[in-house]
Amino acid sequence: MKPAIRRLLPQTILPLALFLALLLLPAVGLKPNVVRLLFITYVWTITSIAWNLVGGFTGQVSFGFAVFYGLGAYTAGLLINAGGSPYLGFIEAAGIAALASFLIGLPTFRLRGPYFAIATIGMTEAVRVIMSNLQITGGASGLSIIEHRQFRQVEHYYSALVAVALAVIVSMLIARSRFGLALRAIKQDEDAAAALGVNPYQSKLWVHAIAAALTGIAGALHARYHVFIDPSGGPGGVFAFQTGISILLMPVIGGIGTVWGPVLGGMVFGIVEEELVVNFPNFHLLLYGILLILIILLEPDGLAGLLRRIFGLVRSSNGNSKS
Amino acid sequence: MAILKVNSLTKYFGGVAALKDVSFEIPEKQICGFIGPNGAGKTTLFSLITGAIRPSKGRVELRGRNVTGKSCSSLVKMGVARTHQIVRPFRVMTVLENVQLAVHFGRQGIGRTSHAKERAMEALNLVHLDKKANLLASVLSLGEQKRLEVARALATSPDLLLLDEVCGGLAPAETQAMLDLIQQIRARGTTIMYVEHDMKAVMSVCDRITVLNFGQKLAEGKPDEIQNNEAVIDAYLGKAHLGDER
Numbered sequence: 111m112k113p114a115i116r117r118l119l120p121q122t123i124l125p126l127a128l129f130l131a132l133l134l135l136p137a138v139g140l141k142p143n144v145v146r147l148l149f150i151t152y153v154w155t156i157t158s159i160a161w162n163l164v165g166g167f168t169g170q171v172s173f174g175f176a177v178f179y180g181l182g183a184y185t186a187g188l189l190i191n192a193g194g195s196p197y198l199g200f201i202e203a204a205g206i207a208a209l210a211s212f213l214i215g216l217p218t219f220r221l222r223g224p225y226f227a228i229a230t231i232g233m234t235e236a237v238r239v240i241m242s243n244l245q246i247t248g249g250a251s252g253l254s255i256i257e258h259r260q261f262r263q264v265e266h267y268y269s270a271l272v273a274v275a276l277a278v279i280v281s282m283l284i285a286r287s288r289f290g291l292a293l294r295a296i297k298q299d300e301d302a303a304a305a306l307g308v309n310p311y312q313s314k315l316w317v318h319a320i321a322a323a324l325t326g327i328a329g330a331l332h333a334r335y336h337v338f339i340d341p342s343g344g345p346g347g348v349f350a351f352q353t354g355i356s357i358l359l360m361p362v363i364g365g366i367g368t369v370w371g372p373v374l375g376g377m378v379f380g381i382v383e384e385e386l387v388v389n390f391p392n393f394h395l396l397l398y399g400i401l402l403i404l405i406i407l408l409e410p411d412g413l414a415g416l417l418r419r420i421f422g423l424v425r426s427s428n429g430n431s432k433s
Numbered sequence: 434m435a436i437l438k439v440n441s442l443t444k445y446f447g448g449v450a451a452l453k454d455v456s457f458e459i460p461e462k463q464i465c466g467f468i469g470p471n472g473a474g475k476t477t478l479f480s481l482i483t484g485a486i487r488p489s490k491g492r493v494e495l496r497g498r499n500v501t502g503k504s505c506s507s508l509v510k511m512g513v514a515r516t517h518q519i520v521r522p523f524r525v526m527t528v529l530e531n532v533q534l535a536v537h538f539g540r541q542g543i544g545r546t547s548h549a550k551e552r553a554m555e556a557l558n559l560v561h562l563d564k565k566a567n568l569l570a571s572v573l574s575l576g577e578q579k580r581l582e583v584a585r586a587l588a589t590s591p592d593l594l595l596l597d598e599v600c601g602g603l604a605p606a607e608t609q610a611m612l613d614l615i616q617q618i619r620a621r622g623t624t625i626m627y628v629e630h631d632m633k634a635v636m637s638v639c640d641r642i643t644v645l646n647f648g649q650k651l652a653e654g655k656p657d658e659i660q661n662n663e664a665v666i667d668a669y670l671g672k673a674h675l676g677d678e679r
Contacts, residue, residue: 288537288544295523295534301485302521307509307538307589 125278132271136264145267149335151380152270153328158360158376159277160324163317165358166366167290169297170314174214174230175357177237178207178322180349182329183339184247187255190334196257200269200330207326208319219314222300231351238349241341252340255333266335273331274373277324281369284317293317297367325357356383359398363405365412374413434496436461436593436624437482442491444477451477453648454491459593464615464625466639466656468632470668473645475628476518479595482626483515484508495593512540512592516585516599518628520578524571528581531570532556532588539589556588560614576607583611587618594618595626600634612638636660644668 136145157179164170182203189199218229242250284290292313295303300310329348333339341349356379364375386393409416435458444452452474459465467475480486482493484505493501495511503511523531532553536543543549557563560580565573573581579599586594596615600608608631615638619625629635635642636656644651644659646668652659659665 288534288546288549291526291530291534292538294526298523298525299521301505302517302523303534304505305483305485305509305515305517305521306535306585307506307540307542308534309504309506 121282129271129275133268136267142263145263147381147384149263149267149270149331150384151377152267152274153331153335154356154360154380154383155274155373155376156270156277156328156331157325157357158364158372158379159274159281160321160328161357162361162366162368162372163281163284163293163321163324164314166361166368166372167284167297168293168314168317170219170318171227171358172230172318173227173351173354173358174234175321175325176349176351176354177210177214177234178325179329179332179353179357180237180241180341180347181210182207182326183333183348184241184253184329185326186330187253187333187339188247190255190257191253193258196330196334197269199334200273200327203326203330204323205326207322207329211319211322212315215315215318219311219318234349234351234354238342238347238351241349248340250341252338254338256337257334266331270331273324273327276327278369278373280320280324281372284320285369289313289316294367359402361412363401363412365414368411368414371412371414374417378413434461435459436496437626438492438494438497439482440492440494442478442481442493443489444474444481444486445489450648452481452488452645455645455648455650457643457650457653459624459626460641461624462619462622463640464619464627464638466635466642467626467628467645468630468635468642468659469645469651472647474648475645476597477648478645479515479597479626479628483513483595485515506538509538509589509591510540510542512590513595514539514586514589514591514593515595516579516582516597518597518601520575520582522570522573522578522581524569526570527567528557528562528570528573529553529566531581532584535585535588539591541590553588556584559587559617560584561610576603579603579611580614583614591623593624593626595628597628598630599627600629600631608634 157175161172161175164172185203185206186196186199189202190196214233218226218233221229241247247253284293292303292308295308296310296313304310332348339348341347347353360375360379361372362375363379364373365371386397405412437459440456441454442452442456443450443454455478467478469475481488484503484507487502491501492499495513500508500511529550533549536549536552543552554563554566557566560583562577562580562584565577570578570581583596583599600611603611612634615625615627627635627639639656641654642656642659643653644665651668652662652665654662
């Protein structure tokens with residue numbers, strides 16, 4: 111293989127091929143249930159990629175991403191109910207979530223490490239309680255979303271797929287940019303980064319806003335598809351603490367700090383979650399707990415790390431047999 | 434003209450004065466040494482000047498401009514850079530990436546990656562780490578990490594470079610190479626503030642020396658003046674006249 115092709119293969123050609131395959135998938139006549147499963151998986155994957163920008167690249171562990179997911183969902187829901195275009199609703203959802211990320215980030219990014227993580231728990235719970243009591247959004251009883259257009263499942267599928275692609279592209283661009291380099295430096299030693307001219311506070315605020323915008327779009331996609339959203343009714347509530355945990359879990363399962371780990375984590379989580387919740391309503395929590403402990407103990411780089419290790423073994427054994 | 438002017442700079446940690454009413458001027462293009470026993474306030478002084486911590490009282494002026502309490506990153510953009518006594522490389526980045534970051538976010542803020550890599554390689558050349566550019570910073574030896582620390586600070590293109598014990602823990606040959614490097618940096622027009630415990634090293638490269646003791650300025654002058662200053666000898670060796678009483 112030519113070196114140029116070998117270099118481009120993992121970064122552009124493979125993802126592009128995957129994207130095209132997923133684009134053509136509905137044309138082969140999948141059952142609506144499978145399309146639904148894929149749709150939900152895409153939505154989860156977007157949040158997984160978004161969380162990784164803050165938690166993986168920058169090392170700021172947030173339990174509060176349900177805030178952006180929920181705000182995105184409610185923003186799109188209210189706009190659709192007011193007769194607006196759902197796509198305009200997605201964009202506004204991103205905007206509102208990004209705005210909220212600044213309000214949350216301005217005080218909490220003054221804190222470091224575990225204190226930041228704890229502060230995000232406080233924030234997400236405060237927002238959940240407020241949303242459960244806010245009358246104009248229907249409070250704890252939730253919000254029905256009425257779109258005066260015919261429901262076409264394929265349209266939902268494509269909008270989610272395009273959003274995933276957008277999230278992957280954003281993640282790739284950040285990883286390769288000097289901004290991404292600064293984020294990696296902040297993760298390793300904030301003060302040393304500052305001593306070289308990086309402004310850690312500002313960088314965190316910006317990456318948080320980008321992640322919030324993507325998460326807001328995911329929430330909006332979810333709201334439009336499910337026609338009904340509520341703040342905290344069990345694990346399905348858009349502002350529920352459990353939602354924030356799920357968003358954090360996926361990149362950890364897949365492998366934080368990489369571009370493709372969170373994608374992998376989101377795909378696995380989305381599919382497993384749907385199958386499990388249907389069959390065992392509470393069992394999945396136990397399973398995630400066990401999985402999380404195993405990953406942290408045995409393979410901190412997640413599934414991506416595991417795959418890399420397996421490929422490494424295969425490659426080295428190939429090399430041995432040739433020589 | 435003085436590049437840096439420090440006026441009655443004071444820092445309390447709790448009730449303890451780590452630095453108390455310290456004033457001095459740093460003339461341009463000189464190597465100014467700062468010595469003193471452990472806990473004299475040398476590193477605190479550096480942290481105050483580079484904006485890593487804020488002073489309790491006092492004023493720092495850079496080329497006549499008040500920069501007291503400015504953030505670390507904004508001071509880097511005004512041409513003030515430092516190295517850390519305890520090295521702080523980004524361990525899971527390559528040596529090149531470590532320096533490249535400083536080129537991107539330093540005073541010149543070079544955006545293009547190819548250009549930034551070139552500049553980073555120049556800095557690595559200067560400290561003889563160019564052959565290790567693509568290794569992870571974590572595999573470097575202590576001496577190499579100290580040189581990486583200097584290369585990173587240099588890559589921000591500073592006017593004023595604060596070196597905090599860059600020779601600490603180095604072998605004699607490495608120390609000499611580092612001292613040569615310091616003089617080379619000054620020859621390029623950079624003013625240097627230099628903290629070191631190794632007296633021979635300080636005396637050999639510095640144009641002027643300031644002595645700190647218990648957070649206060651004890652003496653100031655040329656290296657030979659400092660060597661013969663009684664107050665300094667007292668602070669380092671105990672009473673100077675002890676020998677006479679025997």
